Amino acid sequence: MGRTLPSANQYLIQEQDSFSSFRRALRRSDQLALDDLFAAARRHSAAIAFASHALPFEAALLSMLLEEHKEVMRLRQQVEELQKQQ
Amino acid sequence: MAEFTGWLLDLFEDPQGGIILWFIGADAARIRLRQPFTVTFYASGAPALLKKVEAFLHSQPAALEYSHTRRQDLYRHDAIPVLAVTVQPCALSSLVHRVARQFPNLDLYDADVPLAIRYAVRHDTFPLARCRVTYAGEQLQSLSVLDSPWDLDPPPVPLRTVSMEADADPRCQTPRELLVRFEEKEHHIPLRYTRSSLIRLNTILQQYDPDLILTTNGDVWLLPYLLELAEKNRIKLQLNREPKRDPLIKKEGSFFSYGRIVYRGQQFLLYGRCHIDSRNAMLWQNYELTSALEMARVTRLPIQNAARCSPGTGINVMEVLTALRHDILVPWQKTHGEEIKTAYDLLQSDQGGLVYQPLGGVHENVGMIDFVSLYPSIMTTCNISPELPIPTRIGKSPFPPGIIPQTLKPLLEKRITLKQRTLSIETDETLRPYYKAQASTLKMLLVCCFGYLGYKAAKFGRIESHEAISALGREALLRAKEAAEDMGFEVLHLYVDGIWVKKAGCDKTDDFLPLLNTIIDRTALPISLDCIYRWVAFLPARVDSRMTVPNRYFGVRQDGSTTVRGVEIRKHDTAPYISRMQENLLGIFQNAANRTELKQHIPQALEMVLARYRRLVQGEVPLEELVMHRRMGKELDTYKVSSPAATAARQMVEIGHPPRLGQRVPLVFTLGKPGACAWHSQIPIDPQSVNYVYYGRLLVRAAAAILQPFGIEEPQVWEYVLGEGTMQLSLKNMRMAVFPA
Numbered sequence: 001m002g003r004t005l006p007s008a009n010q011y012l013i014q015e016q017d018s019f020s021s022f023r024r025a026l027r028r029s030d031q032l033a034l035d036d037l038f039a040a041a042r043r044h045s046a047a048i049a050f051a052s053h054a055l056p057f058e059a060a061l062l063s064m065l066l067e068e069h070k071e072v073m074r075l076r077q078q079v080e081e082l083q084k085q086q
Numbered sequence: 087m088a089e090f091t092g093w094l095l096d097l098f099e100d101p102q103g104g105i106i107l108w109f110i111g112a113d114a115a116r117i118r119l120r121q122p123f124t125v126t127f128y129a130s131g132a133p134a135l136l137k138k139v140e141a142f143l144h145s146q147p148a149a150l151e152y153s154h155t156r157r158q159d160l161y162r163h164d165a166i167p168v169l170a171v172t173v174q175p176c177a178l179s180s181l182v183h184r185v186a187r188q189f190p191n192l193d194l195y196d197a198d199v200p201l202a203i204r205y206a207v208r209h210d211t212f213p214l215a216r217c218r219v220t221y222a223g224e225q226l227q228s229l230s231v232l233d234s235p236w237d238l239d240p241p242p243v244p245l246r247t248v249s250m251e252a253d254a255d256p257r258c259q260t261p262r263e264l265l266v267r268f269e270e271k272e273h274h275i276p277l278r279y280t281r282s283s284l285i286r287l288n289t290i291l292q293q294y295d296p297d298l299i300l301t302t303n304g305d306v307w308l309l310p311y312l313l314e315l316a317e318k319n320r321i322k323l324q325l326n327r328e329p330k331r332d333p334l335i336k337k338e339g340s341f342f343s344y345g346r347i348v349y350r351g352q353q354f355l356l357y358g359r360c361h362i363d364s365r366n367a368m369l370w371q372n373y374e375l376t377s378a379l380e381m382a383r384v385t386r387l388p389i390q391n392a393a394r395c396s397p398g399t400g401i402n403v404m405e406v407l408t409a410l411r412h413d414i415l416v417p418w419q420k421t422h423g424e425e426i427k428t429a430y431d432l433l434q435s436d437q438g439g440l441v442y443q444p445l446g447g448v449h450e451n452v453g454m455i456d457f458v459s460l461y462p463s464i465m466t467t468c469n470i471s472p473e474l475p476i477p478t479r480i481g482k483s484p485f486p487p488g489i490i491p492q493t494l495k496p497l498l499e500k501r502i503t504l505k506q507r508t509l510s511i512e513t514d515e516t517l518r519p520y521y522k523a524q525a526s527t528l529k530m531l532l533v534c535c536f537g538y539l540g541y542k543a544a545k546f547g548r549i550e551s552h553e554a555i556s557a558l559g560r561e562a563l564l565r566a567k568e569a570a571e572d573m574g575f576e577v578l579h580l581y582v583d584g585i586w587v588k589k590a591g592c593d594k595t596d597d598f599l600p601l602l603n604t605i606i607d608r609t610a611l612p613i614s615l616d617c618i619y620r621w622v623a624f625l626p627a628r629v630d631s632r633m634t635v636p637n638r639y640f641g642v643r644q645d646g647s648t649t650v651r652g653v654e655i656r657k658h659d660t661a662p663y664i665s666r667m668q669e670n671l672l673g674i675f676q677n678a679a680n681r682t683e684l685k686q687h688i689p690q691a692l693e694m695v696l697a698r699y700r701r702l703v704q705g706e707v708p709l710e711e712l713v714m715h716r717r718m719g720k721e722l723d724t725y726k727v728s729s730p731a732a733t734a735a736r737q738m739v740e741i742g743h744p745p746r747l748g749q750r751v752p753l754v755f756t757l758g759k760p761g762a763c764a765w766h767s768q769i770p771i772d773p774q775s776v777n778y779v780y781y782g783r784l785l786v787r788a789a790a791a792i793l794q795p796f797g798i799e800e801p802q803v804w805e806y807v808l809g810e811g812t813m814q815l816s817l818k819n820m821r822m823a824v825f826p827a
Contacts, residue, residue, distance in 0.1 A: 005436045039632040043443050046580070050560065052434045 008049035011056055012042050040067035087227060089220040092117065093243045094211055095297055096358055096388055099175035099201055107226060108327065108358045109219060110244060110297060116327070118358065119219070119226040124150060125175050125204055127182060128157055128168040128195040128415060136169050139189055146184070148177035157195070157415050160473045160489065160546065161422050168195065168415070175201050182418070195415035199406055206386040207410045213382040213389050214243050235383040236496050238503060247375075248296040252277070252308060259767040264308075268294050284321045287312070291324045298360050298389075299325070300375070305363040306351045309333070327358025340747035347719055349748030353394055360390040367393040376523035384497065384528065397530035398538050401493070404531070405546045408493045417545055422472075424542075424549050435553040439582030440560040444624035446634040448681055448795050449578055451593040452586050452619040452641070455602065457562060458505075458612040459529070460583035461536040462498050464558045466491045467611060472539070472548035480558050480609060489546055494535060501528040502612070559583065562609045569604045579624065581636055584616070593618065617643045620679055623795035625652070628787075631799075640792070642676055654788040658750070661781065663711035664788050667698045671792045688796055692806050695789040699807045702785060703778050712781055713765045715750035730755065730762035737764040755780050782807075 006014065016038045023031050041048070044063035053059045092109040095116075100106045104122040111117050129139055136154070143149040151172045156165035173181055182197040205211055209229055216232040233240055248268045252261030264275040266287065273290065275283045301308050309325065313333070316323035326333055336353035351366050367378055382392035385400040386407060392400065406416050427435070457463065464470065468477045471488020487495070504525040507513050513521065538544045540552030563585065567577050570587045579586040592598060598615050605613050622641030627633045638652030654660040655668045674691045678684040701707055716731035722739065725732035734753035735745050743766065745751050752765035755777040763771050786807060790800035 003436055003438070004432060007438070036632070039630060042633055046440055046442050049437055050440065050564075052437070054430065054433065 008045040008056070009042065012038065012045060012048070012060060015057060015060065037064045037067075040064050043067065087220055087222045089218065090117065091216065091218050091232070094213065094215045094217055096213075096360065097202060097205060097211075098357055098388075101176050103174045103176070105175060105201065105205070106328070106358075109217070114244065116295060116297070117219075117221075118224065118328075119221050120224050121226040123175060123205070124172050125178050125199075125201070126170050126172045127178065127197040127418075128170050129185065129189075130159075130166055130168045130193040130195065130415075131189070131191060133167075135189065135192060136167075139169055139185065139192065142185070142188055143171060146181060148173050148181045150174065158413060159195075159415050160409065166415075175204075186418075193421065194418040196410070197418040199410065199416060200387060200391075200403065202388050202391075203386055203403055203407050203410070206407060212384075212386045213392070214240075214379065216241065235386070236500050238500070238507075240383075245298055246294060246296045247298040247300060248290070248294060249300040250304065250308065251302040255303070264312075266290055268296065280315050281319050281321070284312070284316050284319060284323060288321070288324050295327070296359060298362065298375075299356070301361065301363050303363065303365050304361060305354045305366045306338070309354045309361065310335070310352075325361075326356050328356075331357045333357070333361075338746060340749075346717070347748035349718075349746050349750075355390050360388070360393075362390060362393045374523075376520055377527045380524045380527045381531075384500075384531070397534040398541075401531050401535045401538055402545060404493050404497075405489055408489050409546070412489070414489070420543060420545055420547065422548070435550070435557065437553075437560070438556055440563045440580055441582060441636045442577075442580040444579035444586065444634050444636065444639065445576075446624045446626055446795070448621055448623045448684065449588055449619075450621050450680055452578060452588045452622045453575075453592065453598045453601075454584060454586050454616045454619065455566070455598065455605070455613060456584035456616045457566075457609075458502060458614055459498055459532050460559055460562065460611065461555050462494050462532040463611050464555050464562070465535070466494050466498060468554075468558060470539075470551050470555055472546050472551050476550055476554045477558070478554075480561060480611070490535065490539065490551075494532065497528050497532055501525050501532065504528070562611055565608045566605045566613070569608055570601055573601050573604065575601065578622075579636070579639075586622070617645075617649075619649075620644055621681065621684065622649075625791065625795060628791075631794075640672060642678070646676065648672055648676055653791045654784075659715050659717075660788070661712045661714050661784070663698075663702065663707050664781070664785050666711075667695070667785060668788045668792060670694060671789060675792075675796075684796055688793070688798065691789075691793065692798075692803075695785075695803065696807050696810070699782060699785055703782055705773055705776070705778065709754060709771060709773060709776065710765075712754055712776065713752050714755070715752050717750050718745050718747055721747060728760060733760040733762045734764035737769055738766065741766065741768045 019034075023034055026034060041060040041063040044066065048056055048059040048063060051059045090109075090111050092111040094107065095110050096108040097105055100120055104120055107119050107121060109117040109119065129136065131139070140152060143152050149171050153170055155168060155170050157168050158165050171181070178197075182194065185192065186194060202213075210231045211217070211229070212235045215235075218230045218232060220227045246268070248266060250264060250266050253263040253265060254261045262277060264277055264283070264287070266273040266275060268290070273286070275286055277283060313323055313325070334355040334357070336355065338350060338352040340347050340349050342348070353366065354361055354363070362375070362378055364374075378389065378393035381387075381395070381400060382389040385392055385395070385403050387395060387400070387403055409416050464480070467482070468480060469483030469485055469487055469491050470477065471490040474483070474485050474488045477483060504521045507521045508518055508525060536552065536555055539547050539555070540549050541547050542549070559582065563580055563583065566585050567580060570577050570585060575587040575589045575592075577585065577587055587601070589597075595615060595618065598618070602613055602615060619641040620643065622639060624634050625638040625640075627635045627638075635652060640648065640650040640653065642648050650656055650672065653668065655665050655672070671691055671694065674687050674694065675684055678687055716729070716734070718731055718735055722732060722735050722744075730753055731751050734751045738745050738751065753762045754765055754771055755761065756763045756771070756775045757777050761777070763769060763775075765771075786803050787800060790798070790803045793803060794800075
């Protein structure tokens, strides 16, 4: 009952807030892309918590990278399918 | 000497010493007996301090005897020296408080154990236990218990029950009649003619002599009100069976639990018979008396206390019983604190259950598999108890069972058997709800045992044990996920003790059995297929539609029943009109077998939403269907901003009904300032002042929560209702929401 440390979700929200000045200085289109990256990290909050890493932002960055790579794999597959159709 | 076989109904301290017991005889007689019974508490401290305590006790006539002895403390290896003080049960509480005030550094044990628990330790009793009793005059000579709280089908007890309720909720209008029901009879007693009404009520109570009085609002309003009327008219109201005692009134209060203030109303308790207020009883809404009686049987608390106690209190009392049976001291106030750990250890251990973000959208033929009472199973299998070393992996323990596993084992076994009976096709249909109610009560106790172990003030709590259970729970769930993936299933969601999976071609129970067996092999913990969903929709967060929320979903099982979590229908503060709209909306989709059929039901669903929206904005909805409840989270004078709850609470104060901290205030949202109006018979509301625009917004939002996974977002619902249904919906282009995996 009750916890001493913030949960992975709370941590990611705090981390995103800490980048609010960085976000503000970006172009609108870049701001939306940045929001997508943090949303991608939150999809893996269970894994970030389970890793119990002393520097959890590394796990958050890895989660963003993971989602990016999944997107690359999806697009690559689509390209291959389109190439086969030609 | 005479003897009889009957059921133990109630026991309490006798002001003249010893205890009084009430039995239900097999021949319909109600028997009152007395029994000499003393209780002992213990004090521990430095020898010099104990000498001073001894000198103090010498001046206290309540202390019948005191002596030095050694007793076992749960957290220490050897027995510790203590001073044992024996008193009459009626004198215990006041003497303990006097000693504690005089010697604040003293550690006290067994000082606040309920009398019924002490009696249960000595005689193996429980409420409604079937007993063989011998007695002489009014003195009980011997008692032997013939059954057990763990019996699955105890013989029915011939309880006489009277139910009493007013014809109106006193918060909304002044009641005019008291409805009294017993056996097949129903009496309407007008509350206007006070004296004759009270005499009529007394006649019923004397002639029928009920064992149980069931009321609605009896704790906070009805019984105190009747008692007040009786005093004014100088009539002795026979609510109590014990003639020379007044009912016991426990004061209302507010406490902090799980991050919020909870209000608990006053309690009105009787002697010799039991009073249960359905508004102040745990689990009453779903399971009524069965749940209260099951709680009383397994916790051994008196029926009227068990009906009102939280599951946390129930499990705590059961642990106390186990400790006393093993002659282990029960601390009055816990002094064992959290152990010192490194930051890294804290990082590793301070975690909850494993919770995934589910794959959003609509999924077909989804198997929902869950561990059977995961945390209690881990506690019993791995022998996790505060006095034992913490296990680091799932498996059998080399130590003898600790206090917690010993307490949980019979509970867990009974719940599993009852659950099997509720699911078995051989079970008698009339008994199925009875078993379900019992199983649900036991589930609450089991669930709270895990939480209580991490509670700093729990008598047998230890945060490290609590954390170990969480860690092993995460390990078990990950092993289940790995087993599912190894067998080609797609894991849609993980939630603490449950796993949602699907695989092409798997839509029958037998298709999931190999997976269940593999999980059992890998975890050694019991697991079951909870259900197979025809379809289930995992919903996105309201604040960020890119994200799904772990506990926000709905679906239809193969048997046609629905499961709904995290939407308005499940929230306590939703207006009834909006809850019902959402319920009906789900009803429209309930018969759809697959995604194609779901799409076909969308036009009907939108038409229904439009009709409800029209009725709302045209002011055709009765005001009581728009009443919402807001909790008083802090004292009224500390509100800086005039929130709806604070506004309504101030109005209640003005009419002399101030809400208490943690209480829910009923209100209706209105136009302009102050924006809300308390819902009470003495506070008139002009229907034209109701903020229908706000309610319309809530209605559309609630509709969109259900329609979103079928491809209709909130702006589209708005477009449809504001355009009076003229928006053309192209079903062909409508895309079921499916988030990328």
